[in-house]
Amino acid sequence: MTVPLLRAEALSLYYGGVCALRRIDVEIMPGELVGVIGPNGAGKSTLLDAITGFAPLTDGSLTFEGRDLRRHGPTQRARMGVARTWQTLQLFEDLTVAENVRTAVGRHSVSPLVRLGIDRLAERMPGELSHGQRVLVGVARALAGSPKLLLMDEPAAGLDGHERALLGEILRDVVASGTSVVLVDHDMPLVLGICDRVCVLDFGEVITDGPPHAVRHDPAVIAAYLGADEGEDSESPDGSGIGKEAVR
Numbered sequence: 303m304t305v306p307l308l309r310a311e312a313l314s315l316y317y318g319g320v321c322a323l324r325r326i327d328v329e330i331m332p333g334e335l336v337g338v339i340g341p342n343g344a345g346k347s348t349l350l351d352a353i354t355g356f357a358p359l360t361d362g363s364l365t366f367e368g369r370d371l372r373r374h375g376p377t378q379r380a381r382m383g384v385a386r387t388w389q390t391l392q393l394f395e396d397l398t399v400a401e402n403v404r405t406a407v408g409r410h411s412v413s414p415l416v417r418l419g420i421d422r423l424a425e426r427m428p429g430e431l432s433h434g435q436r437v438l439v440g441v442a443r444a445l446a447g448s449p450k451l452l453l454m455d456e457p458a459a460g461l462d463g464h465e466r467a468l469l470g471e472i473l474r475d476v477v478a479s480g481t482s483v484v485l486v487d488h489d490m491p492l493v494l495g496i497c498d499r500v501c502v503l504d505f506g507e508v509i510t511d512g513p514p515h516a517v518r519h520d521p522a523v524i525a526a527y528l529g530a531d532e533g534e535d536s537e538s539p540d541g542s543g544i545g546k547e548a549v550r
């Protein structure tokens with residue numbers, strides 16, 4: 303039996319009186335691409351922060367390759383192979399693209415840029431890049447340390463259709479190379495189209511966890527999104543009843 307790369311059991315996280323995660327169970331297998339979706343405020347970013355150690359857990363167990371992650375801080379977790387990209391792209395604006403990648407590995411390496419087909423941008427400054435190019439530089443920087451697990455927070459936000467398709471191909475390629483990926487995004491066609499499994503959060507709880515075709519038609523998921531979209535744009539590009547973006 304394959305051992306999970308990451309195993310979270312009964313994770314709970316409170317911000318003061320706000321319960322952001324309530325007894326969450328999640329497993330990520332080696333080489334698996336797992337989508338995490340849910341309406342605004344469902345706890346998706348908090349789950350990533352709990353795994354990286356940026357937000358302290360209130361309760362629960364969290365292991366990575368069988369090791370207790372709660373004993374380690376964010377820097378140690380990164381060294382163990384956990385990498386993350388952020389919703390707000392945090393590039394060093396006064397460093398070139400190549401230098402930005404270097405900050406992740408501590409040595410000059412353009413290979414992550416070559417891997418993503420953006421090595422031509424190596425000497426450019428972040429301010430000269432399009433939003434889509436900045437996203438790819440963020441991915442390249444996260445991949446520079448050869449992580450075992452890559453956590454991505456809304457990488458498709460602000461990308462056009464072509465860039466989203468390219469991002470999807472890149473993520474499948476990353477997974478094929480052996481890195482597990484957790485993809486948090488509101489883009490349902492992207493998440494349901496490329497992920498092996500999708501975990502759905504609502505009000506800090508896992509309401510469904512399964513393959514995309516099952517999640518797409520799950521009444522609890524549709525209810526969470528339709529409830530969220532009531533009176534808002536309830537566009538459903540894939541005919542699932544799930545809008546592309548859900549705003550609570």
Ligand SMILES: Nc1ncnc2c1ncn2[C@@H]1O[C@H](COP(=O)(O)OP(=O)(O)OP(=O)(O)O)[C@@H](O)[C@H]1O
Nearest residue numbers: 317320321322340341342343344345346347348349
């Ligand atoms: N630093 C914080 N302090 C207090 N409450 C917080 C903090 N960060 C998040 N929360 C609350 O925790 C809950 C989960 O928020 P979180 O950002 O994880 O949701 P999300 O699913 O990522 O939402 P979105 O799709 O809008 O990014 C929300 O109720 C949010 O208001």
